Amino acid sequence: MRKWRPERTGLYRSEFEHDNCGIGFVVNLKGKRSHGIIQRGLETLVNMKHRGAEGSDSKTGDGAGVMIQIPRDFYLIQGYSIPQEGQFGTGLVFLPRDPAEARKCEEILVQFVHDEGVELIAFRDVPRDNGTIGDIAKKSEPLIRQILLGADLPREELERKLYIIRKRAEKFVAASGLKEKRYFYLPSLSTRVLVYKGMLTSEQLGEYFLDLQDSRIQSAIALVHSRFSTNTFPSWDLAQPFRMLAHNGEINTVKGNRFWMEARESILKSDVLGDLNRIYPVIEPDKSDSASLDNVLEFLVMSGKSLPYAMSILIPESWNEKNPISPELKAFYQYHSTFMEPWDGPASLIFSDGRYIGGMLDRNGLRPSRYVVTKDDLMVMASEAGVQQFPAEDIREKGRLKPGKLIMVDVQEGKIYRDEELKAQLASAHPYMSWIKKNMVSLEEIQTGNIIPPGLGEEYNNYLNCFNYSREDIEMIIKSMAESAMEPIGSMGNDIPTTVLSKKPYRLFNYFKQLFAQVTNPPIDPIREEMVMTLTGYLGSLQTNLLDKSPDHVKMVKFKSPVINNTYFQVVKNLRYKGFSNSVIPIHFDADEGAVGLEKALDEICRRAEQAVDEKNNYIILTDRNISRGKAPIPSLLAVSAVHHYLIENRKRMQIDIVVESAEPREVMHFALLFGYGASIINPYMSFAVIEQLVKKRVIQQDYDKAQENYIHAVNKGLLKILSKMGISTLRSYRAAQIFEAVGIHPKVMDRYFKGTVSRIGGIGLEEIAEEVLIPHRRAFASGEPPAVFSEGVYAYRKNGEHHAWNPESVALLQWSTRNNDYTKYKEYAALVDRDTVRPGFLRGLLTYRRNPIPLEEVEPEEKIVRRFVTGAMSYGSISREAHEALAIAMNRLKGRSNTGEGGEDPGRYQLLENGDSTRSAIKQVASGRFGVTTQYLVNADEIQIKIAQGAKPGEGGQLPGHKVDRIIAKTRYSIPGITLISPPPHHDIYSIEDLAQLIFDLKNVNPDAKISVKLVSETGVGTIAAGVAKASADLVTISGTEGGTGASPASSIKHAGLPLEIGLAETQQTLVMNNLRRKVVLQADGQMKTGRDVIISGLLGAEEFGFATSALVVLGCVMMRKCHLNTCPVGVATQDAGLRKRFRGKADFVENFFRFVAREVREYLAELGFRCFDEIVGRSDLLMLDDSISHWKIRNLDLSDMTAFFPAARRFPLHKVEPQIHKIDDVLDRELIEQSRDALEEKKPVTMHLPIRNTDRTTGAMLSGMITKKYGNQVLPEGTIRARFAGSAGQSFGAFLVPGVEFYLEGETNDYLGKGLSGGRIIVVPPPGSTFDPERNIIIGNTVLYGATSGEIFISGVAGERFAVRNSGAIAVVEGVGDHCCEYMTGGRVVVLGRTGRNFAAGMSGGIAYIFDEEGDFDYYCNMGMVELSLVEEKHDRKELTDLISRHFELTGSKIAEKILVSPDLYIDRFIKVIPYEYRKVIEERKLEEIREKLAQVEKDVEMMGDG
């Protein structure tokens, strides 16, 4: 049978799939049923079709569906004998295609129906028309029937029975031997709701299910969903809605949530559901994250919980001090947080049980959710505004869901429940506050007089050696953390071998790699948006049934920091609070027994942990103290994970917590791993002992307490960062979520001790793990003096330390050869580097290729090969102008491409130099900071690269320290000299794959001639993401290896985040080919590319273009100082210091030489392989073989066969790009605008036009702006040349990149990304004429407005969503109210808010000024004061500026609130607050002083001149 989702092919795993979507519902508030509601629902879907995606056959949708109320009458009319409302249930049944198996499934279902005492009325054939659906969908199309059931039971009871029937049948079929059992699925089975769904596009849904066209089918609700899956093998069952909800977003912690839920099953009890074993597992296996969440929601509701309750405990809003919610509600959240970890990840959810229908946003509020309520009782909520059109005068209310908030409609009562009301009800249901007060104790508040010193006395050296502490661990990592409370920063990537390839012993931690968010979900900003994050945890869970409410649930110890010192560890150890008890379990193994002893010890530890549970202990303490010659420490990670999984399997995990006392963890990654595999609290006693020594020796010149505090603070901060990279907000949900991939550990070990974590190339087993512990252990306990610690050379090269690919010889030879244009010397370099590569230094070193030589002359020329080369994205700012331009000149000469990096580009570089060279970078990067991303910048690109992640620090933002921002850099970045520039971790316009598609669409509109590329970093599932990117119409995908990267980054990110290039590249190639998407995109690879061999092996793995960054810099003189972030580069490469830049000795010629050498070498390899052109070898992994001659003790059991797998699909489908992408920009509204603007474009004559607009008209204005800029360049059109007046609901990115001379005036509303990248144009948005709702209370524009705007103006008569003016660097805006995070990261421009603001105003704002009308006088609560100061608007200059802006606003929009203020300025202007960043004020003051000084100087000069006269 053909599987729907190949579970495991090569490196692909079905679990990697993600989806994001358009969601919405239409409801008649009074419960009036009609077919019109269903039609509106379907229309809503079609109007969001740009949020869905199509497969490679362009017809198969990723999935669409609708949930309606059960149309009972419809079946009556058809002649079925149907019991009365409430006693009738039904649902579609997806069945195997094989008729016999389908019948069998029906029989099974019916058997359970009868078993539960329910009566089968009939099976009904569901009329369908599969004429329009795609081939892929057709191939997996199930047989679909409908089951009609009845029972003489109360509705709730029948509802539960239907649930039990469904669960039992699912379980039974899954366990059966049926060949096509995977087809069996019930989209719903209920007395209230009915779900139609399938692998369909939005349009196909209504066409396919003929019922949906039947006007006799009526409902008061229609909840719809269309899916955009990165996921390449969408299937019918994974379409949404599920049984209760539809979800747009991604559950980042799903692995942990699933495990915890499974673990919890043992202690759940429900009176109403009876024996729960019948329905377990609660979570259906092998389904999506959304489906799992739905499973749990449904379970909670079926067990009697209300929908709002269940939603609130699964996805709680943040409840720290920054959130203005009642203490009772906070107590509610706190109470529930003790036994339900959040399902964490950005999410917009809609849900319904047929009576209630509602929507909810998670705490981050990253997904839009807009709604409208009409005067005739219709409510429409959707991911976008404008999915349903209503006359302005019919609209009662327009709104949006705010982060963490709910809204719900009861169609029976005809009432809308708002968040405050719902939550107040929840909060008052039980005395949560007093329960907590009575039962919970805070660890930090426990007083203790018993101070436990950190020292280890004479054992100190033994511990140092036994746990393999290197000098770098002590002097770089621990010292730096204890001194500065921060992790150390590094630069220039990681060039040591992946742990498994190194012959040296490492801690087990080092085999794991952090995963991070890219594309399908955004990372969080742990600094600027800290308010949603927390590390708070609880200890001592003697969990009982979460379905019960009891004060006993909170009998636990709360802690704010999960890393504790020895004193508090002692407290934890001796805690007898409320009968607490624990069991201390040593984690040692018999050193003489090696692996056997290790395995034995692990078994024993697990057994003792189980015993501890049985003896009702609250927590176990795993400790590695008391090592000795005979007792070696078990890797703490292995012990924790082994216990965690053992207890889950034995259904005993929920009753106990794991506390770790270990000498092993020292750096942030170690802590993250221990938490990520289940630990609750860690006492890193060795780190404290080291700190004590450092303090004693005066290496750290602080007292011990302060140093210890700093260290803990650094760990905590680092943890938040690691969480945030994955888009996770709380440590509680991160705990045991296993967000890692292992590289180089054997599946046997993984399956047993790290279940659920991916490890794809085999590797070490227990034997090697034991040996890695024993090597340092033996050293520690060898006779004689304990040896000194070593300089391991992991971070900086040391002669006898770890091998670095960039070492004195490779650097010296590369510089020597390229300077002297000496190919022989280059070959020496290449030979040396390749020898190191196969040492092995990189995975590719283990691979060799089949030879079939042909004469060199037959191979395509060097000139063709060099075109495949690009240089890395390094900004002018991070590297010097000299270096940046040398790269550009060289690449332009070669017809390769250089990259601007994230820093804009001086327009002067668009002109050729006198000698014909060009310093223009062919690739323009668009990163999250959007520095200098103007229309002009974009139209001057051959390729526009969207940087999702970078190898050096995937999942993190960038930072250009103020000392590198000089006048010219500031100019190209539209910022101010001396002010630090921060790029946020996420792109605030890419929270999901459909958002990325939108950005690609934006950029393609601005510059239809440029290729659009997307840069990703190798990690688990990157292939699936790349497939999504390909579906989002990117022309090129770059996969960066973790080893690469030049940017400054915390040491742990450089070392531990992301995967080796080879794995990600191979996975991407395999996944794209399997889906036949490879033919549409170019695949580029980078990450420590150094020689022709690297190019060839990467080419065979699937890359057709190659990025070089470090090597190109080395050619230009870089000596791998790794101090780029300090601006002290002594060779003038990565510095802006004028003196140091003089030391730059690089030349474009050298770079040119280098790439010609590499190409020459590649050509020689092609001849050796027997191919005439490079395209012929792309993706030919069948030509790769393992080089048997390379081996050492740790790589014996590596298995690269999945990496080099060559599938049948690879013989059928193209392996490299052969055809163009379809961008769908031929019929955009801009074509009409351009047509009507002809006079203006050709003769600069003013034109005015009137146009209707809809939400499906996206990115309006960008193509027009691009065209104007291409034509006129720097010369701008006179103001008001093109005036376009629109009416309606504009789609996303309205007015994006609008240029001077163009004015958009919109009556209506807009969606997200209004004025994105605004480059000088003007946008005015007013409510439609005739509207009666109050604009300053109603939202009329979406989220993320003016993102990356550099100039221009925007006037909004109405309220905006979250992140208004994020990263604005020059635009002027007036708006009447904003959501959370307004002015985030702003670096310039003006923002006037004539109404209320949300929380976290001005976070990360370093420039520009905001004026807030603070009528309530509480603005300071909502403002993030980290970088700004508040004042009244007192200076004359400011008052005038403010009044002028309000006047302009009034003139352009007729705003009532503006009018009110202007009528009585004396009354109102004083109520404005001025928000100005400290740094910005300082710069402005300096500038003023400078002006005065200049004036004075001028005066003096004048005086002198007069004197002379």
Place this chain on the structure above:
Amino acid sequence: MGDPKGFIKIKIKTAGNRQIHERTRDYSEVEQTLNTEDRMLQASRCMDCGIPFCHWGCPVDNLIPEWNDLLYRGDWKGASERLHSTNNFPEFTGRICPAPCEHACVLNIEGEPVTIRENEAAIVEKAFAEGYIKPSPPPVRSGKRVAVIGSGPAGMAAADQLNKAGHLVTLFEKDEKIGGLLRFGIPDFKLNKHTIDRRLAIMMAEGLEVKTGIEVGKDVSGKEIMGQYDTVCLAIGAMKPRDLSVEGRELKGIHFAMDYLTQQNRVNYGLHAPYDNRITAEGRKVLVIGGGDTGSDCVGTAIRQGAEHVTQIEILPRPPERRSPDNPWPYMGKTLKTSTSHEEGCERMWNLSTVGFTGTQQRVTHAEVEEVGWEHVNGSLSMSPVPGTRHQIEADLILLALGFLHPVHEGLLSELGVTLNNRENIKVDGHMATSLDKVFATGDAVNGASLVVTAIASGRRAAKRIDEYLQGGGIQ
């Protein structure tokens, strides 16, 4: 680490040398010292490079960025410990090493390297002065006996390492004082011999046994030693000098450089010197043949002895002032080196081949030289005489500083019968073991004549291998 901006803020400052007119009157050390603050500031110029090329360039693997940082922060003790962790005798290398580290220093791209060698000397001198360097005998003795034959830097380093690892070590020296070339070859104005004694005292206090004045292979047979010890380490140097076989070589007044230098060193130390056979440059016209360090040492010694005129000639061409394109950073720069001795007054000439000597009354009066030309042939330099360029240089003392060929074969080596390699040095395997069981070799005797720092590194390597052989495992 350090001050990241140190190299921008602080200019390179070397301690400099004593005034020429002053220093040429004595044999005291020429080089001066910086004050403590300046020294620490100089250390702040070290950038703690991601790739410390200095460390790579250093034959003895000195952890230069690490101790520079400690020095910068004023932790002299820590710096000294870190320094000693790779180098047994920083007081020697800190004075006389040609400092390949400084050639490789990233700041040397601009010609202003960190003053690594001087920093090294400063650290170790301070450490002695402050009493940080104290005898610290090994806590446990292995009971294994090791004989190290030859007490030059290689032998000393090997002996020191092995002694510290707990073995019972005897260091044999044929001369009456230990140190080998270090003591007798290098002039006092470069290396004050007190430093050797100071170090030796520490080593002996740590239990090292020293037997001087015994030439193994002559005074006692090698076999006998082999019988008495568990292992033997040959560190006898490469003492066979290269000679010139040209007409007139037999004339009086023509000496090997080492014979000449040794005499002055002995005199300075108050040791027996052959007064009847005294070689002195006083009042003489001196010609030094050979442009290397030994030649330079002869120049300085001759000047101090009151030579009338000193000339130094070299057969190779004059090195360039700056690095040539095929001798880039970070490799050892092959540029013209002007030593303190050269500064003291010496005529230097290049491209001169010595073809003969003439003299009167058996004493040399002139050297006959001829200009030569060099060209690259198949990647190596090839020499040819320039016709018609023969001329004479007036000289009545001629010192041959033409380098060394290999160890002296007569005596110990021939007695033991160790296998030699094709360069007639002692042949060793990857474990520094010779063809004879339990006999190891190290230093110039294995590698041919090289730097003191290389000898120390070699001695350490041998010690590690010997320790492994003795199953100690105590040397990292």
